[in-house]
Amino acid sequence: MKRIVTIQDISCFGKCSITVALPLVSAMGIECAILPTSILSTHTGGFTNFTFRDLSDDIPKIKDHWLSYNIGFDAIYTGYLGNEKQINYTIDFINSFRGENTLVFVDPAMADKGKLYAGFDSDFPAQMKRLCQIADIIVPNITEASFLLDVPYTEEYDEDYIRDMLKKLCNLGAKKAVLTGISFEKTTQGAYFYDSESGEYYFYKQGYIDASFHGTGDTFASVFAGALTKGYDVKRALRIAVDFTVATIKETLPDKESHPYGTKFESCIPQLIDMIKD
Numbered sequence: 001m002k003r004i005v006t007i008q009d010i011s012c013f014g015k016c017s018i019t020v021a022l023p024l025v026s027a028m029g030i031e032c033a034i035l036p037t038s039i040l041s042t043h044t045g046g047f048t049n050f051t052f053r054d055l056s057d058d059i060p061k062i063k064d065h066w067l068s069y070n071i072g073f074d075a076i077y078t079g080y081l082g083n084e085k086q087i088n089y090t091i092d093f094i095n096s097f098r099g100e101n102t103l104v105f106v107d108p109a110m111a112d113k114g115k116l117y118a119g120f121d122s123d124f125p126a127q128m129k130r131l132c133q134i135a136d137i138i139v140p141n142i143t144e145a146s147f148l149l150d151v152p153y154t155e156e157y158d159e160d161y162i163r164d165m166l167k168k169l170c171n172l173g174a175k176k177a178v179l180t181g182i183s184f185e186k187t188t189q190g191a192y193f194y195d196s197e198s199g200e201y202y203f204y205k206q207g208y209i210d211a212s213f214h215g216t217g218d219t220f221a222s223v224f225a226g227a228l229t230k231g232y233d234v235k236r237a238l239r240i241a242v243d244f245t246v247a248t249i250k251e252t253l254p255d256k257e258s259h260p261y262g263t264k265f266e267s268c269i270p271q272l273i274d275m276i277k278d
């Protein structure tokens with residue numbers, strides 16, 4: 001059985017990060033170890049006065065304990081990290097556990113719709129950039145990519161702009177990059193992939209849905225990381241991740257008002273299992 005470790009926060013209520021990654025990765029038949037970097041009462045979007053317990057100092061201790069047991073991982077999947085210290089410890093963790101065949105998958109979860117998430121200062125993207133530099137694959141949305149590249153955020157772009165952005169993202173150090181939430185026309189949205197080693201691009205889109213829910217980036221990243229870890233080629237993995245994320249959004253649309261904090265992804269898990277039947 002393949003094994004992923006996911007390094008990100010636990011948001012106790014709100015469906016994102018570990019509470020999304022753990023069930024989805026498990027449903028894909030992959031063992032999912034967790035390294036919680038902080039515990040929040042809720043995620044930081046749409047809630048105020050949330051609690052934040054910083055678990056940074058546990059990260060090296062957990063790392064050392066796992067090393068003493070020779071525990072290994074097929075993939076290291078990182079998501080939301082709360083501060084520079086967590087990024088430094090995560091880089092150190094990757095350096096300790098990375099083997100020849102370990103997939104290092106980085107979701108630089110820090111921003112959306114042109115803005116950094118609550119609690120991050122303007123220096124944070126430079127820190128996240130250091131983590132992206134050592135990844136095999138990074139999966140920013142266009143806001144995160146703009147912060148990583150230090151260019152102004154824009155919703156007006158064409159295919160050349162996106163291809164150039166993907167190249168620049170790979171120039172940071174990652175071999176592959178995916179830009180999520182890409183819309184060249186009002187009716188569609190998808191994910192654009194670039195492999196800097198082969199020079200190949202691939203865009204996979206679905207119909208545009210005019211609604212946004214928290215945690216959909218984490219749903220995409222968890223399923224994409226899972227499918228890559230299973231050994232699926234990137235295009236197939238990307239299609240599964242996009243299709244599943246869209247399915248969770250469609251599932252939640254009728255309850256949009258009562259579910260702004262997350263999707264009803266749980267009801268879609270049987271679909272995910274179907275999608276990965278070989």
Ligand code: PXL
Nearest residue numbers: 016017043044045080109215
């Ligand atoms: O979904 C990304 C995410 C993860 N963790 C926390 C967040 C967010 C997005 O807002 O606030 C704590």
